[in-house]
Amino acid sequence: MKRIFIPFLVILIIAALAVVSAPAQTKKEAFKYEDPVGVVKIKKGDPIHIACWMVVAGPDASLGIDTKRGVEIAIDDKGGKILGYPIKLSVQDTGCNAEGGQTAATKLAADPTIVAAVGSNCSSEAKPGAPILWKAGIATVSPSNTAPYLTDPKRGAEYDGYLRTAHNDKVQGAVAAEFAIKKLKINKAATIHDGSVYAEQLQAVFAETFKKLGGTITSQEAVAPTDTDMRPVLTKISTGKPEFIYYPIFIAAGGHITRQVKEVKGLEKVSLMGADGIFSTDFYKAASETAVGMYHSSPDFSAFAAGYKDFLEKHQKKYGEKPLAPFHAHGYDAAMMIFAAIEKVGKKGPDGTLYIGRKKLRDTLYATKNFKGLTGNLTCDKYGDCADPRIAVYKTTEENVKKLVMPDEPFWKPAAPEAKPPAKKTPAKK
Amino acid sequence: MEILMLHRLKEKITPTDVLMWLIGGVILALIIWGSTATLTAGRYTSHHWFDFIIFGLAQGSIYALIAMGYTIVYGTMRMINFAHSEVFMSGPYTAYFAAAFFYSSGFLDRQPIISLVVIFLVSMAVSTLIAVLLERIAYRPLRGAPRLVPLITAIGASFFLQYTFRGLYGSGFQAYPVVKILEGEWMIGAFRILKFQGVVIVAAALLMGALYSFVQRSRIGKATRAVSEDKEASSLMGIDIDRMIVTTFVIGGMAAGAAGVLYALMFKQVHFFMGFIPGIKAFTAAVLGGIGNIPGAMLGGIFLGLVESIGPSLFLDGLGIVAPYQLKDAIAFIMLVLILIFRPTGIMGERLAVKKA
Numbered sequence: 001m002k003r004i005f006i007p008f009l010v011i012l013i014i015a016a017l018a019v020v021s022a023p024a025q026t027k028k029e030a031f032k033y034e035d036p037v038g039v040v041k042i043k044k045g046d047p048i049h050i051a052c053w054m055v056v057a058g059p060d061a062s063l064g065i066d067t068k069r070g071v072e073i074a075i076d077d078k079g080g081k082i083l084g085y086p087i088k089l090s091v092q093d094t095g096c097n098a099e100g101g102q103t104a105a106t107k108l109a110a111d112p113t114i115v116a117a118v119g120s121n122c123s124s125e126a127k128p129g130a131p132i133l134w135k136a137g138i139a140t141v142s143p144s145n146t147a148p149y150l151t152d153p154k155r156g157a158e159y160d161g162y163l164r165t166a167h168n169d170k171v172q173g174a175v176a177a178e179f180a181i182k183k184l185k186i187n188k189a190a191t192i193h194d195g196s197v198y199a200e201q202l203q204a205v206f207a208e209t210f211k212k213l214g215g216t217i218t219s220q221e222a223v224a225p226t227d228t229d230m231r232p233v234l235t236k237i238s239t240g241k242p243e244f245i246y247y248p249i250f251i252a253a254g255g256h257i258t259r260q261v262k263e264v265k266g267l268e269k270v271s272l273m274g275a276d277g278i279f280s281t282d283f284y285k286a287a288s289e290t291a292v293g294m295y296h297s298s299p300d301f302s303a304f305a306a307g308y309k310d311f312l313e314k315h316q317k318k319y320g321e322k323p324l325a326p327f328h329a330h331g332y333d334a335a336m337m338i339f340a341a342i343e344k345v346g347k348k349g350p351d352g353t354l355y356i357g358r359k360k361l362r363d364t365l366y367a368t369k370n371f372k373g374l375t376g377n378l379t380c381d382k383y384g385d386c387a388d389p390r391i392a393v394y395k396t397t398e399e400n401v402k403k404l405v406m407p408d409e410p411f412w413k414p415a416a417p418e419a420k421p422p423a424k425k426t427p428a429k430k
Numbered sequence: 431m432e433i434l435m436l437h438r439l440k441e442k443i444t445p446t447d448v449l450m451w452l453i454g455g456v457i458l459a460l461i462i463w464g465s466t467a468t469l470t471a472g473r474y475t476s477h478h479w480f481d482f483i484i485f486g487l488a489q490g491s492i493y494a495l496i497a498m499g500y501t502i503v504y505g506t507m508r509m510i511n512f513a514h515s516e517v518f519m520s521g522p523y524t525a526y527f528a529a530a531f532f533y534s535s536g537f538l539d540r541q542p543i544i545s546l547v548v549i550f551l552v553s554m555a556v557s558t559l560i561a562v563l564l565e566r567i568a569y570r571p572l573r574g575a576p577r578l579v580p581l582i583t584a585i586g587a588s589f590f591l592q593y594t595f596r597g598l599y600g601s602g603f604q605a606y607p608v609v610k611i612l613e614g615e616w617m618i619g620a621f622r623i624l625k626f627q628g629v630v631i632v633a634a635a636l637l638m639g640a641l642y643s644f645v646q647r648s649r650i651g652k653a654t655r656a657v658s659e660d661k662e663a664s665s666l667m668g669i670d671i672d673r674m675i676v677t678t679f680v681i682g683g684m685a686a687g688a689a690g691v692l693y694a695l696m697f698k699q700v701h702f703f704m705g706f707i708p709g710i711k712a713f714t715a716a717v718l719g720g721i722g723n724i725p726g727a728m729l730g731g732i733f734l735g736l737v738e739s740i741g742p743s744l745f746l747d748g749l750g751i752v753a754p755y756q757l758k759d760a761i762a763f764i765m766l767v768l769i770l771i772f773r774p775t776g777i778m779g780e781r782l783a784v785k786k787a
Contacts, residue, residue, distance in 0.1 A: 057601040059701060195756055222753035226707055228697045231485045232739045233755040236747075239473050252603070255699060263624055265477065285605050286699055 033347055035357030038137040040115050044352035047088035050338065051111070051138075053104040053119035053129065055096045059252035062282040062324040063096070063121045067143045069323070070331025071118050073314050074339070082339050083346050085354055090114075094125045096250060097196070097225070101125025102132065109136035115356055116140065116338045116365075118331060122250070122277075123147035123198035126162065134161030137358035139365055141337055141386075142166060143330035146276065147197045148205070151383040161362050163380055165330045165337065165373065167299065167389030169198070172275060173205025173248075175391040175414050176297040180244050181213045183393075183412050184271060190218045190242040192233065192257060194225045194249040202248040202275060218242045225253050230260045238266035248275035248297075255286025262290065273297065279394070280325040281404045292398050298326045299375065300392035300410055308374050322405055330387075333373035337386070341365045454771040457764060460749065467748025474743065480621045482740045488627045488696065490735020491634030495689035496712035497719070497727035498641060499561075499682025505722030506658045506678050508577070512584035513564055514686060515709020516591035519702065520560045521553035521687035522694040523595060526604050528552045529694075533607035542611045550691050557687030560591065561679040570672070596702040603701035606694045630692045637688050638728050641681055645724060654678055658722070714766055720776030729777055737765050 033039055042048055052071060054064030068091060075087050092104035101120055108114055109132050117133060117140040120126050126145045133140050135158070142150075142164040149155065151168060180186055189210055193199035200222075207217045218240030221233050234257070237245065245267075247257055254274055261267050272294040274283075279298040284291055301308070308329060315323055341364040346356045368386060371378040376388030392410030400407050468474070474482075496518050503511045532538040532545040568587045572580045612626040645651040656664040657674040665671050693708065694700050711734060719730025741761040746754035769777060 058703070059603050059699070061602050193753075220753060222756040224756060224759065227755075227758075228693075228699075229485060229489050229739070232482055232743065232758075235474075235478055235481050235485075236743055236755070239478065252699065255605075256697060259698060265481065265622070282602065286603070288605060288608065288698075 033349070033355040033357065035359050037357070037359040037362070040113070040356045040358065042085055042113075042115075042354040042356070046113075047086045048082055048115055048342065048354070048356075049088045049090065049111070049113040050335070051108045051114045051117045051119075052089065052091045053094050053101070053108060053117055053125070053140075054091065055094050055100075055121045055125075056091060057093045058095055059282070059286070060096045060122070060250050060277075062251070062280045063144065063277070063327070064093070066280070066323055066325035066328045067118070067121060067331035069315065069319060070143065070328035070333075071335040073311060073318065073328075074332045074335035076314070076318070077336075078339055082342050083348070083354060087339075094120050094122070094129070096122040096125065098124050098128050101127070101129035105129035105132040108138060109133055112136075114138055115342065116361060118143060118334050118338065120145060121327075122196065123150060123201075124196040126150055127197055130162040131156075131158035134158060137161075139163070139338075139358070139362040141334040141365065143334045144276070144327035145198070146172060147201045149197055149201060151381075151385045153383060155383070159384070163337075163365055163384035163386055165333045165375065165378060165386050166327060167387045167391060168385050169202045170205055171389040172297050172391050173202050174209045175393070176246060176248075176273060176275070177206050177209035177213060177215070178414055179295070179297070179393045179412055180210065180246070180271075180273070181215055184244065186243040186271065187215045188218050188240070188242045189215060189244040189246060190237045190240060191220045192237070192245065192247040192249065193220070193222050194253050195222055196225065196249070198277065199249045203246060206246050206248070223249075223253055223257075225250060227253060228256055230257045231264055234261055234264040234267060238264050241266065242270060244271045244273065246273050246275075248277060250277045251280060251283045251286055254278040254283060258287035258294065259290045271295070273393075276326050279406065281406060282324065284396075284401045284404050287401075289398075289401060291396050291401055294396050295411065296394045296396070297391055298394055299330070300390040300413060301326075301329075301408070302392070302410055303376065303390040304329055305372065305374055305376060311374055326406075329374040333371075333375050333378060336373060337365060337368055337371060337378065340371065341368070450771045454768055457768050461745050464745035464748035467750075468744050469748075471748065473747070477621060479740070482743065483736065484623050484627055484631075486736035486739030487732060488630045488735070489739060490715075490732035491631050491638075492689045492693050492696070492731075493708065493712045493715045493734050494638060494728040494731025495634055495685045495692075496708060497716040497731045498638065498685045498724060500713050501716040501719075501721055501724060501727040502645075502654075502678045502682050504716070506654070506675055507569070507580075509569070509580045510584065510713065511564070511569075511682070512581070512709075513568070513587040513591060514561075514682065514712075515705035516588050516595070517557050517561045517564070517683055517705075518686040518690050518693075518709060518712075519700075519705030520591065520595060520690075521557035522606075522690035523599060523604070523700045523702070523704075524556040525549045525553035525691060526606060526694070526700050529606055530604075538607060539610060542609055546609065550688060553691045554684045554687035557690065558680050558683035561683030561686070562676060565676055565679045570675075592702055592705075599702065601702065603699045603704075606698045606700065608698075609695065612695065626695055630696060633692060634689070637685065641685060642724055642728075645681070650674075650677055654681075711762070714763065718766055718769055718776055720778040723776070723778045726776055726778035733777070734762055734765075738762050741765070 052068055054068055056064040080087055092107055094100040094104045117138050120129055121144045123145045139161040144166045145164050146166050146169040148168055148170050191203035193203045219237055223233055274296050276298045279296045341361055344364050345360045346354050348354055366380050368378055368380045378386045380386040393412040394407040395411040499514045529549050538545045564587055568583050569580055614625050615622045616628055653669045654674050654677050715730035715734040716727045719726030738758050742754035742758050
């Protein structure tokens, strides 16, 4: 008798639960708001949750802290509210590698209150992270991913929720190569990457353009981002006798290379160039005087809109220092883009609940046209590239390293391309 | 008669052995092929090879010093002290503040040798303190427990220390100041060696020599070795077991603290996670040289450093592999596998306690 009693009890309890919950399911909402991917319902008084997944700890923390501050200033500028609902910002650390990106994205994907995300910083994080987020319906706008792969037409439908306000490295690599050949007039260059998507693709673009313009690439080497002793790699590079080394990597490894280059025989007079990943005051801390005289390719701050000066003042007032890395304005623009899209898409129900359709939000973000951001006029193309990319080359002086301040004025700018009216879309569709 | 011997041989060799030898043979063949190809291509001059060797020796000496800590503790307690990488990190990270103070007050430039000695002492003191605290709080209560328990405790202690230091000193990194007398180079005949590399190699060698002779010659050292051989018999002979075990941790801590400062002087960046990778490499070096064996640990460390430095250029360049330095860790660990296939007890053989702790 006892044997059948327990299963019977279990079945009874399950049936009871089903009966109790059924009425709740049949209660229909008089106000209908549907979305193929999902709807975020925000009750009156609850905050609109925006998540940041950025590198805020470890040797590359300056990248994430910088973009996070851009987002925070955007929230301040909005008065902390969209459509009358307060904005809540939460931050997940991503560590600038694929595992960290995957972990952070998984954590965010499990939170149904998140409306949209800003991030990530490093392209290697976005590779696994963006699909995880979009599977949960969270669209993400990146302020500093630059790897061409993420907005490539062949990227796959799992990246449909991904956009970025940062430039595409196809531009940055080409500018760096032009600079080397046209301004520095060198013919032999070597590159070092660190196995990450960003570095590998950026140096590939550089090498391709460099060869196209008539230069020779003596070697393309790689290190691990956690490597500390770069001298063997640099010795290997020295056998090719390059005049220029392009190492578009991150702060820890970049710092080691910069420090150790001059110690290697044959590389004493070599010109060094890094990219936006090491255009940061933390890099100056890592490399100290050895960074003097090196070049960086980075977003052209002098080409930013007029509002940028006000942004810098607000930044100084709120944080007491100048920005730490190059992507703060892109973070601001990313946040503002999201806010504008939420304002367009969000619908208030009769009981004061705000409904935001996830697919509608994503489509509105993709439809951004001529959005006046700090970094320029943002227009998103079919694959999520929204930036108006202008890259310049900066040179580091002694002052910069001593005062831990990034150079203000570009050292060299590429010849301006023919101005194309930003809104015009080619009528012939592929 | 011969058939009997063959038969006996057949019983001793299992298919696993044959497979391992096959793998070892393939790896060895690749290594020889790659090396000959590189050397005949003549891309690197003797100066380059000398440079590679010096880099390898400098890096390897640091691994050797850290490996001493792992091997001594394992020899006595049959336990891998995973938290040793944090013992290694705590020294230089704390000494950074002394170094920064000296630098900003100009003392570093005026009296570089005194300031360096002070930095070393601070680092060694902090590392030793952390090691002793570890032993007292985390390991001593678990003396009689089954082997897995102290292992997990060590891992837990490792995380605890990492994040405590992260909380104390922040999650970013700090950069050691430049010490002017260590800049520049020396010439040995036609070959040049950078000053600080020479200092690192010589300092590490002196330290290892000092610690080794301490363990071999002094009374306390002898007592430590006795405890390592047979705990119960040693206590019957009147040796205080607890004190000897603490001594092993002290020796390991001092070596790690010194290695930490050398590492910081070579690479300048210190942060809370810096101990992890050198720790793993040093443990590998200790196993490579024969766990429990102090000269083995030193040899293993230097060998590992040399392989990491010379390996990619020597082996992989000849095989035509692009960007070989990305694979330097892979090479180092493949060498470990290779050596353990042909000599499972490590290069110099294990020397473990006869009875478990």
